[in-house]
Amino acid sequence: MSETKISTAKESRRGFFGSFSAWLAAAVGAVIGVGPVCVGLYTFIMEPLRKKQMPRKERDGGSSDPGFFRVASVDEIATDVPRRFTIVADKLDAWNFMKDQALGAVYLQKNEAGDISCYHTTCPHAGCSVAYEQDSNAYHCPCHNSSFNLDGSKLENGGSTNPSPRPLDTLEIKVDEATNTVFVKYEDYYTGRHDKVAK
Amino acid sequence: MFGKLYKWVDSRTGIQDSLEEALYENIPGGAKWRYVSGSMLVFAFMTQAITGIFLWMNYSAGSQNAWASVYYITYNMEGGALLRGIHHVMAQAMVVLLPIHILQVVIEKAYVKPREFNWWLGLVLMKITLALGLTGYLLPWDQKGYWATKVATELAALPPIVGGYIQKIVVGGNEYGHFTLTRFFALHAGVLPGLLVGFLVLHLAMFRKHGITAHSSEKRADQMFWPMQVLKDGVACALLFGLVVYVAIIHPAELGPPAEPTEPYGAARPEWYFLFLFQMLKYFDGSMGWNNEFVGAIVFPGVVFGFMFLMPFIARIKVGHAFNVLLIAALVGGAGYLTYEAHMEDNYNIYNEEDVDSAAYKKAAKYHAEVERADTEFRLIQELVEDYGIPLEGPLALQQRDPYTMGVRLFRRQCASCHAYNATGENAHLAIAGPEIDPNAEGPMGAPDLYGFGSPVWIQGLLNGEEGGITSPKYFGNTSHVEGEMVAHVRDTMWAEAETDEDKAVLKETIEQVSWALAAEAKLPYLDYAGNQDKIESGINHLNDDTLGCVGCHNYKENEFGYVFTLDHYASSEWLTTMISNPNEVYSEDWGTANDRMPAFHSDATKLLTQDEIELLVRFLRQDRTLLGDTPESVEPLQSEAPAEEAETAEVTETTETPAPAESEEDTDETPVDTTQEAIEEESAEEAEEATEE
């Protein structure tokens, strides 16, 4: 039964795209097939790339230096020993707005002269979180053995490899003398590259 | 090159044969426009699947997130409104195409032997499509979807014995909540589309097996499905898609205010294509007789469906086909009529404008008022979301702190049986109708219209002895004060004495100044005190000099001979809080007719409102939209008196354990900055206020 049907079909056709209407049908079919997908893909691709806006009441009146977060008072920072501080800020997650959320962490330390340095806790290799270890007086990453000196430079620990492509990422800080407060310009960097590029 | 590649692929996949198998279907009598309805349904479903999956990428099922994510899709997301709009409109297009397709099949006799199975598969597909519509309606978790779907799931409990279990399984427990959404979402996005695809494949396979019902004719030669019918189908689908996109743009999918289980929505209606079922329920009563709700909601539709199921067999007997055509026509017509009837019932007030007094008119008007209220509530929550974002606890947590949303709700519930709130201008959407006041009727109706209470305009009306002033229902309504001393004084003394136009002009100016002086007591956040300093100061002088005769009865600042309530702090937050909590604390007791009906809403004896609710109402009446829990910005009507001192702020000595305001007052002259203490007792709040004034 089906064989006879196909044979009649084969007789009557002049090739698949043998007529103008065939081309037209294919074109129309393609267009309508693609229409809904285009709308969906547009939202899927464009939405994550869009710049998000904080709620109206939070937009202005914040700190005069956007990007800088208050992390610690100068007195809380130890000399020659790094201490970990949490960055707390308001957070926008799709439709939710949350006040005072932990965004991430930094290490702060000062030298004898009182100069403060600040390191991102994210490992430049592949994004694990590095930790300061007292025994070796260095930063170690728990994932693939990257280690860093207190000044952020890569630690050459004889023999074993150190896969990090660059030293620990430093962050810009500002000290408000009047209130004795340290502000950090907190941002994330792409990992796995030799240069430091902000996300 | 391309040809070679094609051959390579074809020899391994057999793509050529499959395409031929799929596209070279013989159509007796040639391609026709009227064969497009089936393809359009398939296309519509495909569109729903695609847009649905993209919506899924942004939707979050769960009672705190569902509304928030749909709000985000609709109002924040790039292209989200269009995406949701297409999904919403195409769903309705599908429900329109379904009966068309069915009618066609019946009229063209495509349901009879040997196509019984395909007819049944079609019926199953119809049910699945309707179930998709029903489950999808709940997902935005707004008032409309919530309350309408609730009716549908209540009906699931009707069948005897198993009903209760069915309902619990569908709803995911006893009450609506997370599980209702997760279940409905899994049904809507997983189970039902999966079933639909499965049955659709069978439906199409069956269709191919039997071929098109039409017979070859002499006039037109047979044609293959490809390309002419494909072209016609394609054009029809393209037109459908264009139309759907157009409608989605000019008439975007709505979103109501978030579902609030404690705030019933009086205009809950199912999606329009279920309205006929909704309407049909009204024909069945709650008695134990044969025509009860169970029969109406389940047995009757079940019997109708059973008939449709049996139609291929009915067609075998003589006139059976004619009967079937009539049955389907009657069903479509009946559903159409019921839909029309439901529409006319809900819009009776629009079609019968003169018939104001009929019950039908009032019912329809009420329905429209509820729809409008939902619009207002949505507008309010939208403003909140834009201002504050949505907290993790969900939109209700935000809404419940909003003096406007909650103010309107509480006012309607507790105050509107006596008071009106005739908001105008940019606040018109907040208006709440009070009771109808019949000046000749006795009884507890009508108290002041509280919109703008304490503002200069409101007070000027109160002190106006002419038409539309103090004697109008806007002020004392139908209370005993209509015949009271205040009315007598304003009408028969103040205004009666002003005989010439000149006198009246002077009186009006004095009243305006006094109204500003009184409004300064209220410290209303929306008034321009700074720009009206002169009026306030003159008004204070008038009051102290008793130009209008106010302080004969009322106390005011140093004038302490009055025997009715003091004008100090009149209409301020504290004053209103006391007034609502217990009005008898405002009106002096020895004044017999002072308060002849207003109950105490929060006193030792009564707790009709919580303190938070009173706070919300007070802010609503003062048009102060500071969220509950936040401290309102302080308003200082007479700033110019001591600008230098107030600008300075210094740390306040901590006196938490033993507050001694009297001492600190003398030592320092500053305003306390720290106002975060919660639940400050009224008394201490008043004390603090006095302190700041001094």
Ligand code: FES
């Ligand atoms: S992520 Fe730190 S070593 Fe790989």
